[in-house]
Amino acid sequence: MGQTPRLFVISGPSGAGKGTLLARVRKRHPNLGLAVSATTREPRPGEVDGVSYHFLDEEEFSRRVRAGEFLEWANVHGHRYGTLKGDVDALLASGTSVILEIDVQGALNVLRLMPDAVLIFIEPPSLEELERRLRQRGTEDEGQLRLRLRNARSELELADKYDERIVNDDVDAASDRLLQIIRSYEG
Numbered sequence: 001m002g003q004t005p006r007l008f009v010i011s012g013p014s015g016a017g018k019g020t021l022l023a024r025v026r027k028r029h030p031n032l033g034l035a036v037s038a039t040t041r042e043p044r045p046g047e048v049d050g051v052s053y054h055f056l057d058e059e060e061f062s063r064r065v066r067a068g069e070f071l072e073w074a075n076v077h078g079h080r081y082g083t084l085k086g087d088v089d090a091l092l093a094s095g096t097s098v099i100l101e102i103d104v105q106g107a108l109n110v111l112r113l114m115p116d117a118v119l120i121f122i123e124p125p126s127l128e129e130l131e132r133r134l135r136q137r138g139t140e141d142e143g144q145l146r147l148r149l150r151n152a153r154s155e156l157e158l159a160d161k162y163d164e165r166i167v168n169d170d171v172d173a174a175s176d177r178l179l180q181i182i183r184s185y186e187g
Contacts, residue, residue, distance in 0.1 A: 003186040005092045007114055008032075008099040009107045010178075012122035013152030015134040017168040018101055021122060024175035026099075029182060033091040033098045038064070041079035054084065071113055072106035085113065097186055104155045107162075118185050120178065121162035125169035127152065 012018050026032055038054040040061050049055045056064070061080050064070060073082025083100055091098045100110070110117050124130035130152055134145055159165055164181050168174040 003095075003097070005095050005097045006182075006185050007088060007092065007110070007117040008097065008182055008185070009110050009117050009119045010099060010101045010122060011104050011107045011119070011155070011162070012168075013124065013130060013155050014148045015130050015137065015152075016122045016124050017133075017171065017174070018122045020171060021166075021168065021175045021178050022099065022101055024171070025179050025182065028175075028179055031096060032182070033096040035083050035087045035091065035098055035100060037081050038070075038073075038084055039079055039081045071100075072102060072109040074103065074106060083110070088114075097182065099182075104158045108158075118164070118181075119162040120164045120166065120181060121159040122166050122168050122174070122178075123156060123159060124152075125167055127156075129169075 010018050010022060026034075036050065036052070036054055038056050038061065040056060040058050043049065043052070043055050047053065047055075058080075061073075061082070064084070065073060065082075069084055069086065070082040071085045071088060073080055083102065083106075088098050088100075102110070107119050111119060124133065127149065131145070131149055134140060134148055140148060166174050166177050166181075
């Protein structure tokens with residue numbers, strides 16, 4: 001195949017379209033690996049340990065944090081989530097590139113541990129468009145919406161720390177660009 005497996009980290013504000021772009025790219029690049037996140041939350045119906053998430057209790061999660069087993073981890077809505085370094089290393093060792101969709105702070109932590117990681121920032125065409133998308137989704141109340149927009153401003157300030165930036169103003173063009181970037185780094 002001749003490709004060099006790489007770790008790609010995708011970040012961007014909520015509503016920028018990261019999940020949509022990632023789904024489109026994975027359809028066209030099916031051998032792009034996704035590391036299974038670890039979490040302290042309880043499994044939901046139908047979720048399978050090791051497939052949906054690695055379900056860990058608080059004590060085990062803390063033990064793994066102390067042992068340095070996480071590339072990154074964070075508290076989200078009262079539970080901890082993280083990416084296990086061993087999972088990423090195993091995929092890369094098998095010749096598979098890996099893509100992670102994580103927040104800006106997590107991405108910068110990954111970069112400290114894996115300086116060869118390629119950071120890709122997905123941004124909306126404008127904050128006004130981001131607000132329109134978030135309102136259209138209808139998943140947040142006004143307070144949550146304001147918080148997401150405030151967070152988006154601080155995330156956008158860190159976008160220049162990324163290797164690549166994609167403005168998602170056209171989903172077809174943005175997914176083409178994301179795939180092009182991934183393929184260019186794989187060689």
